[in-house]
Amino acid sequence: MKKFKILAINPGSTSTKISVFENDDEIFTETIRHSSDDIQQFKRIINQFEFRKKIIEKVLDENNLLNEGLHAVVGRGGLLRPLSGGTYLIEDAILRDLRVGVSGEHASNLGGIIAYEIGKDFHIPSYIVDPVVVDELEPVARISGIPEIERKSIFHALNQKAVARSYAKEIGKPYESLNLIVVHMGGGITIGSHKNGRVIDVTNALDGEGPLSSERSGALPVGDIIKMCFEKKYNEDFLKKRMVGKGGAVAYLRTNSIIEVLNLIEKGDKKAKLIFDAMIYQISKEIGAFSTVLKGNVDTIILTGGMAYSEKIIDLIKERVDFIAPIKVYPGEHEMSALAQGALRILKKEEIPLIYNPD
Numbered sequence: 001m002k003k004f005k006i007l008a009i010n011p012g013s014t015s016t017k018i019s020v021f022e023n024d025d026e027i028f029t030e031t032i033r034h035s036s037d038d039i040q041q042f043k044r045i046i047n048q049f050e051f052r053k054k055i056i057e058k059v060l061d062e063n064n065l066l067n068e069g070l071h072a073v074v075g076r077g078g079l080l081r082p083l084s085g086g087t088y089l090i091e092d093a094i095l096r097d098l099r100v101g102v103s104g105e106h107a108s109n110l111g112g113i114i115a116y117e118i119g120k121d122f123h124i125p126s127y128i129v130d131p132v133v134v135d136e137l138e139p140v141a142r143i144s145g146i147p148e149i150e151r152k153s154i155f156h157a158l159n160q161k162a163v164a165r166s167y168a169k170e171i172g173k174p175y176e177s178l179n180l181i182v183v184h185m186g187g188g189i190t191i192g193s194h195k196n197g198r199v200i201d202v203t204n205a206l207d208g209e210g211p212l213s214s215e216r217s218g219a220l221p222v223g224d225i226i227k228m229c230f231e232k233k234y235n236e237d238f239l240k241k242r243m244v245g246k247g248g249a250v251a252y253l254r255t256n257s258i259i260e261v262l263n264l265i266e267k268g269d270k271k272a273k274l275i276f277d278a279m280i281y282q283i284s285k286e287i288g289a290f291s292t293v294l295k296g297n298v299d300t301i302i303l304t305g306g307m308a309y310s311e312k313i314i315d316l317i318k319e320r321v322d323f324i325a326p327i328k329v330y331p332g333e334h335e336m337s338a339l340a341q342g343a344l345r346i347l348k349k350e351e352i353p354l355i356y357n358p359d
């Protein structure tokens with residue numbers, strides 16, 4: 001059987017993950033964590049292009065990973081216009097929309113752009129898989145409360161779908177037969193209701209919904225935000241950063257590392273404990289809300305993302321929500337293999353790549 005070598009690139013808000021796969025086998029993986037200071041020196045996401053690309057190239061170079069020839073590069077896709085899940089060939093329309101941030105700014109915008117540039121250097125195709133704007137919301141979930149604003153689907157689509165499918169495979173049932181709540185706890189935290197294989201409602205990771213996280217505010221009281229908008233001491237940039245990048249633990253405790261927050265708590269820091277407790281409380285409260293989306297028929301609650309490595313975090317969430325459904329934990333993410341699998345299906349000609357055509 002022909003062996004395909006695939007480079008997968010995953011820029012997140014607090015990390016850059018790099019993996020190389022040979023067909024289904026992961027032959028290399030590395031996670032580089034970025035401090036809030038490293039990230040906040042850049043005004044726009046696109047300005048991080050050189051910074052992240054150089055890191056990736058250095059890691060590949062140091063590990064002699066470019067010598068034997070890659071067949072494809074695949075990146076975590078970013079804030080395009082809402083679309084269906086699948087593997088997309090990176091072409092001009094994707095690059096244009098990622099560069100301008102047509103649906104907003106997030107590190108995953110760089111996934112497609114860097115994958116394309118590396119692909120171009122090596123004359124191989126580049127793809128994105130299940131970008132953060134995969135949209136399967138039911139009409140009722142789109143209603144915000146005022147006609148000027150429609151709720152949007154912006155979440156950890158790649159990992160939420162990947163862990164849900166892995167779980168379904170593990171228990172020998174089709175994903176399409178299950179009702180799941182998936183909680184991804186990374187730099188951002190998103191909670192989604194998966195009903196028979198579709199994410200019918202989900203907290204928006206970037207527009208002030210859901211729980212506070214290591215670097216995001218989560219949901220805020222709108223009236224107070226309106227007041228802040230009209231106070232001279234704040235500007236648009238400051239307020240946007242308070243919501244994404246400099247909110248949550250960064251705002252209260254000056255760190256985007258939940259590991260560091262847990263260390264502070266160990267040392268007796270009362271403020272760190274309060275903010276951490278509030279994060280657990282808000283995550284659990286949101287799981288409760290999302291159980292009503294499934295009318296209480298929840299087969300399993302899946303906890304995943306970097307924070308799911310912590311037994312303490314898992315135990316505290318369990319204590320509040322295990323009356324709803326059994327809990328399954330997938331620490332970290334399945335994003336790297338999901339990216340590689342998406343590209344592999346194309347290389348093996350099992351699928352043809354989707355073309356992004358928003359116009």
Ligand SMILES: Nc1ncnc2c1ncn2[C@@H]1O[C@H](COP(=O)(O)OP(=O)(O)O)[C@@H](O)[C@H]1O
Binds near residue numbers: 015256259306333
């Ligand atoms: N062992 C751990 N215990 C608690 N938190 C962790 C652990 N490992 C990573 N984290 C936290 O998980 C978050 C990053 O998760 P990750 O899914 O890698 O994020 P992203 O891809 O959004 O950058 C950070 O806040 C990090 O501190």
Ligand SMILES: CCCC(=O)OP(=O)(O)O
Binds near residue numbers: 206
């Ligand atoms: C943009 C939605 C996904 C998200 O927030 O990802 P990170 O947690 O990796 O920043």
